[in-house]
Each structure stands twice: as structure tokens, then as C-alpha cells.
């Protein structure tokens with residue numbers, strides 16, 4: 001089966017190795033296991049001892065109780081039977097398309113976003129209609145444009161909230177209006193909520209707490225700083241969808257790692273504490289970013305409201321690929337070019353890194369702007 005190259009992942013693989021100043025990452029300072037234990041006030045030896053007593057068989061096919069209860073605590077109306085564990089949000093998104101999309105189905109997806117959301121349904125033979133998110137609209141979906149794209153043939157609307165790469169946040173009111181358009185046409189809404197919890201001010205609602213045909217995907221990678229654990233989930237209250245997800249999952253997964261779920265359950269028990277840690281890091285770094293932005297005029301940005309990333313636009317007449325390639329080779333600064341998100345004249349930074357790294361990266365961005 002043909003699928004388009006996954007541009008952001010290919011770029012990362014190629015340029016990550018050369019990075020001296022990596023401000024491309026989308027996580028918030030990931031934990032080591034030791035750091036997680038001490039952050040959660042757990043005795044490392046006890047935890048590892050208990051973990052090593054677990055029989056490594058196929059356990060808890062849909063996900064362990066502790067893990068699924070922890071996930072439910074992040075939602076208002078979910079029950080453990082609404083949740084299936086997956087390998088990351090990447091695995092969750094893939095499972096949704098694998099389970100729901102037939103050749104000829106119509107899918108509407110926002111762009112820019114994580115490429116999975118439009119390239120996987122396209123590879124399964126869906127007709128994918130793109131809803132462009134534009135800076136002049138704060139990168140939020142335009143309801144009139146959405147209403148014009150969605151028809152009774154639309155199987156699925158794909159959103160990503162908070163959004164990667166723009167840092168835009170769809171509030172409850174807008175999310176409800178989107179759900180209304182979906183409902184009128186009998187469409188499901190998949191919302192990739194992998195950055196949920198990392199909002200600047202308000203907390204964003206999940207699509208599953210707003211819409212019966214809503215499907216939420218999430219993971220431990222971004223909000224919980226445990227990307228290496230590779231634990232994610234898909235959640236929905238729609239029984240037909242759940243049955244289909246479960247059936248397709250048997251063919252591709254069976255169950256997830258007993259060890260990953262145990263570590264994730266610990267993090268989820270301490271969700272509030274971890275989210276506060278990460279929000280603090282992001283708020284401080286957002287301030288660095290905003291101060292830097294207002295002190296120069298080579299780059300401009302639509303201020304991010306949530307998540308870990310921002311798009312920086314530059315004023316030079318050069319492609320984003322050439323810009324980021326030269327930035328990497330000349331200054332050692334690793335960023336992600338706009339073309340990975342079907343955009344030009346811009347690049348994405350991740351600001352969940354060490355403060356000193358972010359500051360140095362910004363200084364070098366200034367130097368670079370004068371040089372090209």
C-alpha cells in the first residue's frame with residue numbers, strides 16, 4: 001500500500017544527529033525513570049521490585065485497570081470500558097483509521113497538523129478534504145469553510161487540539177460548534193489530544209466529553225514527558241467504534257507492554273503534579289520566546305496558546321527546507337521546516353527544552369537572520 005513519506009519524521013531522523021542546539025523537540029524535558037520515581041515520591045527499589053514480580057504474559061488485553069483508570073481521570077465522562085491502550089498516540093491514530101476508513105470514504109482534516117491525520121486516510125483510499133488553518137484566523141478552524149467541506153458522505157473529521165505545530169487552542173464553544181456540524185452530517189470527530197493539559201490558561205475539553213461520536217487519542221509522550229515509554233490510548237463512548245477498534249487491534253497489537261503500562265499508571269496517579277511541572281516550564285519558556293520576539297524584527301509568530309510548539313515566520317525569500325538546512329549546518333540549530341506541515345516561509349520550534357538551550361537557540365537565530 002502506497003503512503004506519502006512522513007515529512008516531519010524523515011526530517012527529524014536526518015537532522016537530529018547533527019543538532020548542537022536542538023530546539024525542534026516537541027516534548028517537555030523528558031523524565032528518566034529515576035527522575036520520575038523521585039518526582040512522584042516513590043521508592044525506586046520497591047517499584048522495580050514489584051515490577052519484576054509481574055508475569056510477562058499477555059495481560060489485561062485492552063489495558064491494565066490502573067492505566068485505564070488513570071486515563072479516565074483526565075476526562076469528565078469516560079469509563080475504563082471506553083478506553084483501549086495503544087503504542088503511543090501514533091499507534092492510536094493509526095488504529096482509528098485502520099478501523100474506520102474504507103476506500104471512497106470522505107475525510108476532512110485540518111492542516112497544518114501531524115501528517116498522520118491526512119496521509120493515513122488518503123493511503124487507505126479515502127478522499128481527504130483539507131481545512132486550512134490560517135495565521136489571520138489564529139490558526140483556528142473556520143466554521144463556514146468546515147460546513148462547506150462536510151457532507152453526509154463525511155465519515156470522519158480530524159482535528160488536533162492543542163495543535164502541533166501552531167500552538168493554537170480550540171475552546172469549548174468552537175469545539176461544540178464543530179461537533180454540531182459533524183452531528184448534522186452523521187460524521188465522527190477524531191481529535192488528536194496528545195498535547196491536552198498543556199494549555200497556557202484554560203483547560204481544553206476533550207471531544208469525547210462534548211460529542212457522542214467523538215474519538216480522542218492521547219499518550220504519555222508530551223503532557224507527561226515519557227515519550228520513550230511508548231504508551232498511548234484511544235477513547236470513545238461510541239460502542240460500534242469501540243468494537244471495531246478492538247477487533248482491528250487484535251490483528252495489529254494483541255495488547256500493550258505490561259511494563260510500559262505500570263510506569264504510565266504511576267505517572268497518571270501523579271498527573272496533576274506532572275502537568276504543573278510542565279506548564280511551569282512552558283510558561284517560563286513562552287516568556288523567553290515572547291521577549292525575544294518583541295526585541296527583533298526578523299521573525300514573527302502567532303503567539304502559541306497551548307502545547308509545546310510555535311511556528312516562526314521569516315522574511316527572506318528562501319524555501320523553508322533551505323532555511324532550516326543552512327541554519328543547522330551554519331549554526332548547529334535544529335528546527336523543523338514549514339514544508340513538513342505543508343507551509344512555507346516558516347519553521348517550527350519546540351519550546352519545552354532547557355531555558356539556556358532555548359535562549360542560545362534564539363541568539364543564534366538572530367545571528368543567522370543577518371547572514372543569509
Ligand SMILES: Cc1ncc(COP(=O)(O)O)c(C=O)c1O
Nearest residue numbers: 026088089090114164194219221
Ligand atoms: C499531534 C501529534 N500526534 C501524535 C504524535 C505521536 O505521539 P506519540 O509519541 O504518542 O506516538 C505526535 C508526536 O509528535 C504529535 O505531535
